Amino acid sequence: MQLMSAKGMVIKMQKEIFTRMGDGQLIKMSSAQIKEDIASGTFDAADRGKIPELTSDDQEQLYEIIADENRVVSVRHGEEVVLTDDVSYIRLNQDEGASGGIGIPISPMLSMLVHERAFAQDSAVMGATGFTGKAEFNWKLQEIETTNLLLTVPMLYVSGPNLITFYKPEGRFDNPTDLLPQGKIKEARQVQEEAAEASIEDLVWLSRHLAEVGIDCLNLDTIAAHGDTDFFVALTAVQKLKKLVPEMAIEMGMASEFVMGMHGQITFNGKRLAGMYPHEQLKIAEEAGVDIFGPVINVNRSRSFPWNLSRVVTFIKYTSEVSNIPIHPNVGVAVCGVPMCSVPPIDCVSRVAKALAQIGKADGL
């Protein structure tokens, strides 16, 4: 069908495609608008990360994935990847705040078996629910040993520096976010270095116990959530653990695409950590001894899903190209293109997975 304008010109009907905003809201965009946002998204990522933009073929392939008329999309036969996660032990029994928990009263051990056998995941993870201090950790170790007798898939344990808990009011160190606004830069740096030492000691203590009960992999999660010092703690702990318990693999999942300079001057192997983007984070993680790296790309709620996913694929494709170890981009709520809403729409989730496997060349998710 052709429509005529008031001046008698032919107006081409542009097909409208269902997609979403970064906050999950369902919208319609024309194919031209989607292609424009893909181009704009890849430019933004390339500009920020000083990395190559997606090729025109990549952009066209990404457009086909996004514009697919089917609500759920998937990879072709043989393109499947493996999955790790950070919440299988609490996904069923906790609340929405705990990574989308659904409130079924079930133990972490049973939750992990459901994860393995009903959700058909490639690994399952235990974590620190119910563990309030070192004195009670024996209970958790017993739970790990029992669960590991029943699990067939690799068993992970999730933890991290969690530096924020070392600062007042929860912890014993002065809080750098109180000191920085007062202009006490030197004091803020000093206290972060002291907290880092304590956090490294805790992580090493925890991990040695985990290795003793046969955990397959330590999943260091949400790394650099408190900036460069947080990243330093994780890297240093990995370096120590690879000498102490080399049989235990270590996955490192990041908190965001950019390492904030809460300290600003802290280095690892002579490299400044503040300001690192995913491909740079990966290389320093490799140096520390990390076995699987989980890059994160932020989501902008005010931009479209095509714009966000284009940025994500640009960063992940380059990170995969320069990597010597498997990479598992984090694809939970509000990271790597998954919209920032409590119940992420399945159309976006499946498109993120497909795009990262096919164009991003991820080894897992």
Added chain:
Amino acid sequence: MPIAHGIAAGMGGIRTAGDLVMRMQLSRRMRLPEAKRYVAEKLKVSSLELSDEYVMRNVRAELGIGTVTSLVGGSNGMAAKCRIAELLGIEISSVNRFKEKAGLIGLNR
């Protein structure tokens, strides 16, 4: 959400050979194509068949490395992992600990 990712792009865990490929990433840092090739060779199937439930259900049952559907008398959990370690030629910490405690160390290592 894990189900959505699994349907869109996941290997399928013990429905297929996802856990075995995962183990090669963890124990040898193998990138995905290499890990798939390694496991396929050990199982004597093609890389494509690693994610095929029709093929892998029988392969897993025959090898005693765990099936997603429960089989009376079948291997799952630690029994399956003992066989997986041997089949893939890798060390699994929980298996080694179990064998040490059961006095089996040296029999199959």
